[in-house]
Structures are given as structure tokens and as C-alpha cells.
Amino acid sequence: MKRLNIRKYLKNQKGSQLIEFVAVFPMVIFAMLFIWQMALVAYTVVVSEAAARDGARVASVKGDYQATVQKSASGLDVQASHGYGSSSYGEEVTVTVTSKVPTVSIPFVGRIDYSLDADATMPMEEDEADED
Template identity: 55%
Template structure:
């Protein structure tokens, strides 16, 4: 009769357990899933940044057009900026008139709050984006 050694059976059982790959796909998925979510949130945040920049530049351009015709003190400038930047929080609208080699120019800057994604454990991110535009001042003397 052959004698069984307890060590041989235990080693065989251990090797069988180590080579067993059941559940490995689930573990890999659980390890990679947060990275996929983070990448998606990063891409979404970059889209929000791009949207904010484009809208701020457009609002500044619309404000500069109105200011070039009506003057920088006209309340229609602020109205044009707010209407153009619909959906964004307009923080400030600094305006000025400068002289250049082409004559007087009207500059309008639009400061807007950047929309951000609320990421747990990171909190609110407060950034502002500035859009600016300059147009030639159309004085009434030119008519």
C-alpha cells in the first residue's frame, strides 16, 4: 500500500487554486473602471472649457459691436453681452476706448465664471475666463 503524503496533496491543491482564473476579469474591470470614468469626466470638463471660451469671445464681440456704434456708456452694451452669454455667469464687463493708428477703437472684455463638474473629494473649482474684442469706433462725424 502506498502512503500518501499530506504535503503533495496540499501543493497540488494550491497550484490548482493559483491557476484558477475565475473572477479575474471582474477584478480587472473594477481596477480599470475608475480610470475610464475619470477620463470621461476630463473630456467633459475640457468640452465645458472650450464652450465657455467660445461663448465669452462671442459675447465680447457682440458687446464691442454695440459699443462701436452706441458708445461704451450705453446700457445696450451690457444687454448685448448678457444676451450673447446666455447660460454663463457674467462677472464683469470692462470697456474702454483707445487711440490707434487707425483711429479710436472700442475694447470690451467679458469675464465669465467657468462651468465645472462637481467631482467628489475635489470640491468646487472657481476659475474665470476672459473674452475680449476690439472694434473701430464709429463716431457720428464719419457719416
């Protein structure tokens, strides 16, 4: 009767690299998806702020600021609103852009719906007819 030598099997390293790869690979994929999601958030912030600034410029001359915001934020789901006010500089307009951040479907987390706001304020331009 042969005796089973367990020490020989415990010191065997065959297959350990495969097990380590299988254990680490999902974490690498998760990290890549997380980095991609953060890039989408940064992109949305930059585009939303630019769209708000463009919309405020157009609204300051009483133009169609919503069309300008939609063109500036092409590819994003945005909503624009505006308000008038006054400051030490005179009359001004503020345009607020609310953008839905595109999301990546991350396993075990799913899609997370969130939005962010960006606003810009510009002084109102005086009409040439008002100057006469």
C-alpha cells in the same frame, strides 16, 4: 489527511475579469468627466469671445453693450467692462468679458472655480451729426 494543493488555486482564472473591471471602471469614469470638463472650457472660450465681439460692436455705436454681452453669453456667468482708446485707425472701444467656467464635480478633486477673459476691439462709429 488530505494535502492542500495550492498550485491548483493559483492557476484558477475565475473572477479575474470582474477584478479587472472593478479596477479599470473608475479610471474610465474619471476620463469621461475630464473630457466633459474640457468640453465645457472650450464652450466657454467660444461663447465668451463671441460675446466680447458682439459687445464691442454695440459699444462702438454707444449702445448698451452689457445687455448685449448678457444675451450673447446666455447660460454663462459673465461680467463685461469696456475702455476707450485710440490707434492709427482712430478712436476705438475694447470690451472685456470675464466668464466663470462651469465645472463638473470630479470625485476626490471637487469643483474648481476659475474664470477666463476674452476681449474684442472695434473702431468707434462716427455720428451722422458729426459729419455735417
